[in-house]
Amino acid sequence: MSYLGEIGEFGFIERIKATFSTSSPLLLQGIGDDCAVFKGREGWHTLVTCDAQVEDVHFKTGLFPPFLLGRRILAVNVSDIAAMGGLPRFALLSFALRPELEEKWLSEVLRGIKEEAERFGVEVIGGNLSSIASSLVFDVTLIGEVESKYPLLLRKNARVGDRVLITGYPGEAACGLQIILEGSQEEIVRFERLCRRCFAPSPRLEEGRVIAESGYPCALIDVSDGLLQDLSHLLDASQVGVVIHLEDLPLSGEVQEFAREKGIDPFLPILSGGEDFELLFTAPPWLAEELQREIQRRTGTPVWVIGEVVEERGLRLYREGKEVSIDRRGWNHFGRGRA
Amino acid sequence: MSYLGEIGEFGFIERIKATFSTSSPLLLQGIGDDCAVFKGREGWHTLVTCDAQVEDVHFKTGLFPPFLLGRRILAVNVSDIAAMGGLPRFALLSFALRPELEEKWLSEVLRGIKEEAERFGVEVIGGNLSSIASSLVFDVTLIGEVESKYPLLLRKNARVGDRVLITGYPGEAACGLQIILEGSQEEIVRFERLCRRCFAPSPRLEEGRVIAESGYPCALIDVSDGLLQDLSHLLDASQVGVVIHLEDLPLSGEVQEFAREKGIDPFLPILSGGEDFELLFTAPPWLAEELQREIQRRTGTPVWVIGEVVEERGLRLYREGKEVSIDRRGWNHFGRGRA
Structure with a gap:
């Protein structure tokens, strides 16, 4: 007899993909990217995604301020729309909720959702409520649009010779999480930036729009499960490999300080920490530079070239010229922690 | 301090409605009907709904065959598309699942979803998986379409003088549930039809299409929380009342037999039992007869005139000419059982 925990999250997704086939002429992208895509109103494709925040898996109720939880519930979904270069709409x-939840706590969650919704132009148009005996579940379906004149920014678009780029500072949220879970009050204050990146991730919506507006079919994914794991999804979909030199990864001052104090390799949170919701994408060399400049100019977010797409499958990491291996790849639901 | 259980499901929905406002010119219907509706591809409106099945609230894992659970997970959502006269698409x-779930059990759930999806022309195009420590949650978002040339079949469309109609035999699922929970093996066999109606509800999709194709703005809702409760939603939205003569309600032979054996009033499950997913709608007298005939002709499903829309708000029930009252109104999540 076999169990879900043995198949793992991605094994079960493969099972679902194999169970259901699609043939609708309205469908442009089914299972296997950040959003599904189907034919929309004139001039637009419709994007749809859903993502849930489950108590004791994604957040602990006593530890997570409800206002920030509300923001996060929506933000993780906005990030999936960003990873298609789209605009969120509805x-x-x-929600599955316990009857004994305090009204005040719930009002704070709603206030957080509202703030994030207004920030990104999202309107709440429906949903469902159910009771549940134990763990809270906050599930959101987000509908967005992207102009049909642009090519879709799919994971399978990476080509040999493309540069691999990433926005911002991946790994900060993972460091923040560790501080929130294990740190002292003093550390929480001192590493406030890292904690904020964990509590209140900022979807890279405008950054995704710059990539879409380039009109080039870049491969694009958001980093939710960890840089290496999400990069692997992109490489698998594109049937290519990548070479990365660790020296090219963006190390923020806070991550360096955190790693030094904790005595860990600063590249570990960058490579395996998820939940930063940075955008990871590929572009040919001539476009890579232009996108770096344009994203920085329009959003202030730095963009880094961290590797190159190669024909040989797999993920090769170099450190000071020597190939290195890394085990911790990122989050895998149902698996034994990190796979 | 107040708690969710005191506010109740519908109180909290009102809170959500009050928190979020909408102004998008793309939006035709937000919170407050069976589906939200927005502008779709040329000639069509897009419909979207979501509904979850939560373990120990909607089903018990040991009691509910996983294949039928899979069918049900999709069916309850198809019913919401039916309640807009639409066609389900994607x-x-x-899902929030425990890692120790057996693969075989999950495969049966997927097989049930697949059968129901193929039956109603639905394609699975995406989703999300999370682990959870306790209660399973199967949440589905269903996207459908309805032709933009037809008026929307909204709850607020009921007009004074309209007839109130219902499809099939409401109350059968509620009787079936009681047999499944408390009955003997012999009763489960003898009342197999009632049990089947509980385990495997049949969304009235084609019936909804007949109503849409009439081109008249009927008020339409599916009966998921109980006839009286869902009728109240429709009346509140339309700001009208209704007069019902119990003698006009459809009593199936099985419900009569069940009620006689259990010593209960046979109208009780009909009025307060939910989960039949029959369609409840209004139409002016000239159209009511035509819809009765046409639905019966195209689908074989009987349709009954059960009341009349009146100006005076509220729900008035008559039995043998005398006004009667009834307490049990149907299911209210977070409330103390039935409100």
Whole structure:
């Protein structure tokens, strides 16, 4: 007899993909990217995604301020729309809640959702409520649009010779999480930036729009499960490999300080930490530079070239010229922690 | 301090409605109907709904065959598309699952979803998986379409003088549930039809299409929380009342037999039992007869005139000419059982 924990999250997704086939002429992208895509109103494709925040898996109720939880519930979904270069439009909220929840706590969650919704131009248009005996579940379906004149920014678009780029500072949220879970009050204050990146991730919506507006079919994914794991999804979809020199990864001052104090390799949170919701993408060399400049100019977010797409499958990491291996790849639901 | 259980499901929905406002010119219907509606591809409106099945709230894992659970997970959502007179197209599956679930059990759930999806022309295009420590949650977002040439079949469309109609035999699922929970093996066999109606509800999709194709703005809702409760939603939205003569309600032979054996009033499950997913709608007298005939002709499903819309708000029930009252109104999540 075999169990879900043995198949793992990605094994079960493969099972689902194999179970259901699609043939609708309205469908442009089914299972296997950040959003599904189907034919929309004139001039537009419709994007749809859903992502849930489950108590004791994604957040602990006593530890997570409800206002920030509300923001996060929506933000993780906005990030999936960003990873298609789209604009979010409508949200459905599907919550499973315990009857003994305090009204005040719930109001704070709603206030957080509202703030994030207004920030990104999202309107709440429906949903579902159910009771549940134990763990809270906050599930959101987000509907967005992207202009049909642009090519879709799919994971399978990476080509040999493309540069691999990433926005911002991946790994900060993972460091923040560790501080929130294990740190002292003094550390929480001192590493406030890292904690904020964990509590209140900022979807890279405008950054995704710059990539879409280039009109080039870049491969694009958001980093939710960890840089190496999400990069692997992109490489698998594109049937290519990558070479990365660790020296090219963006190390923020806070991550360096955190790693030094904790005595860990500063590249570990960058490579394996998820939940930063940075954008990871590929572009040919001539476009890579232009996108770096344009994203920085329009959003202030730095963009880094961290590697190159190669024909040989797999993920090769170099450190000071020598190939190195790394085990911790990122989050895998149902698996034994990190796979 | 107040708690969710005191506010109740519908109180909290009102809170959500009050928190979020909408102004998008793309939006035709937000919170407050069976589906949200926005501008779709040329000639069509897009419909979207979500509904979750939560373990120990909607089903018990040991009691509910996983294949039928799979069918049900999709069916309850198809019913919401039916309640807009639409056609279902795409589903997103968002599941929160325990790692120790058996693969075989999950495969049966997927097989049930697949059968129901193929039956109603639904393609699975995405979703989300999360682990959870306790209760399973099967959440589905269903996207459908309805032709923009037809008026929307909204709850607020009921007009004074309209007839109130219902499809099939409401109350059968509620009787079936009681047999499944408390009955003997012999009763489960003898009342197999009632049990089947509980385990495997049949969304009235084609019936909804007949109503849409009439081109008249009927008020339409599916009966998921109980006839009286869902009728109240429709009346509140339309700001009208209704007069019902119990003698006009459809009593199936099985419900009569069940009620006689259990010593209960046979109208009780009909009025307060939910989960039949029959369609409840209004139409002016000239159209009511035509819809009765046409639905019966195209689908074989009987349709009954059960009341009349009146100006005076509220729900008035008559039995043998005398006004009667009834307490049990249907299911209210977070409330103390039935409100």
